[in-house]
Amino acid sequence: MRLEYKIEDITNDEAQREQLIRFLATFEDENRGEEFWRKRLIHWWNTNPFYVEDMPKGWVLTYQGNTVGFLGAIAFQYVYCGEKYPALATTTWRVSTEHRKYSLRLLSEYHRLKDNYILLNTTPNEVAKKVFTAYRYQSIDEVHNYFFSIKQRSGLLTNTLFNTTYHFQSSFSKKNNLKIVKQGDIFGFDKQLFQPDQLQRNVTRDYITWYCQALSFEKEFVGAVQDHNNLSSYLILRRNRMKEIDTLQVIDYYSKQADNSEILALIQYVCENPETISISQGCKVLILSSFATNQLFERKPAYVLRRRSKYPQYYSTPSALNGVHKMCYIAEGDYGL
Incomplete structure (x- = not known):
């Protein structure tokens, strides 16, 4: 040079x-x-x-x-x-x-x-793809988008995007005895949110607050608490637009539960109570975006409409982590920051 x-x-x-x-x-x-x-x-x-x-x-x-x-x-x-x-x-x-x-x-x-x-x-262009492929970074770009209807003023949950009507078949929140919390509420966070056998982000209260306050676009946090008022699951939402339709997109989520019941409970809460979400005005569909390797909702496909799209993530780990499975989320890298 x-x-x-x-x-x-x-x-x-x-x-x-x-x-x-x-x-x-x-x-x-x-x-x-x-x-x-x-x-x-x-x-x-x-x-x-x-x-x-x-x-x-x-x-x-x-x-x-x-x-x-x-x-x-x-x-x-x-x-x-x-x-x-x-x-x-x-x-x-x-x-x-x-x-x-x-x-x-x-x-x-x-x-x-x-x-x-x-x-x-997480740069979504061909230059980044060529460079990080040459550097032999691991990559993942297959995303599953799960679509849920949001309750409208008429009281119906209408999925205009696909001309279908979807209704939750039971009350997941009541079944799981969940209490819904928002960003400003008081709740416990004495345990870190991670699975011990997978490499994943260290999610803390400070991290959630910091991420939601980033300037790129407005975000909203919705959580669920159980034992001793401790956080057990959460969603982070953003407002988006798809095919000329206003949508809510879940860009980050996590649950301590092994199954997907609390995630479904939070989705149900948002879809049936959109007035409690400040960024939801006019939104007709909630979309949860998840990398295909996470296999979210694979056991209950009747609850969702699935589509696939492309969104890249390239990553490299030190030799001590060779062979370790990494959980990947849309809200990683600089996305939303």
Whole structure:
């Protein structure tokens, strides 16, 4: 690389951050201003519950002292068999057109961390696919979308998207003795939400709050509590649009239960009580998106209409985790952040 170009670590230097903010706010086709990017960087690096000092924040490419490229890194934490593992997800890989031939130098800095971190990327384009395939990252891109009708003012649960009508066959929430909670409610969180034999995100109260407060789009949390008022299952929803129809999309979910009954109970609650969800106005369908490897609802296909779509996730794990099954969710990497 020519001497005029340098790769620099993102630090706490205020001048470096302000130059980065200006670069991001004025990048081609970008219409969000400096204040948006200032708050977004604070969210990624300053209020992130899993970021610890000296973890990488990302890298900038400079030319003659000016920022011309950026690759961000967002900290996460994963759990397997009770052990915690740090993770870094790429975000906002941007290089000015005239300097784009040096783009891979930024990604090389990230890839060098593969022995110390779980690495994740969720960029949905062919360039990312070619690069991460060449780096031999594991990948998954098959998603099952499960469709549920949302109750309308008429009282019917009508699935306009597929011209069918769907009714829950029983009250899952009453059957499972669940109490529904929202983000601002008081509930216990004394146990971490993870299965011991699978590699998956460490979900904590601070993580849920932090994720739902991210600026990319509005999100809403709905949870269920059982014993001692402790959280046992949850959904995180966003508003979306499919085929000109307003929808609620479940982008994240989890349950301590081995079966899917509490997830169904939460879905039923949302579909039958949409007025309790602030982002649901006008939405006719709830869509739960799940990677095919999670095999969600496979035992009860009558409850759902299934479609398949493509959404990529590329990941690399340190050698200590070779062969370990990783649970994959839509709300991983920088999605929604």
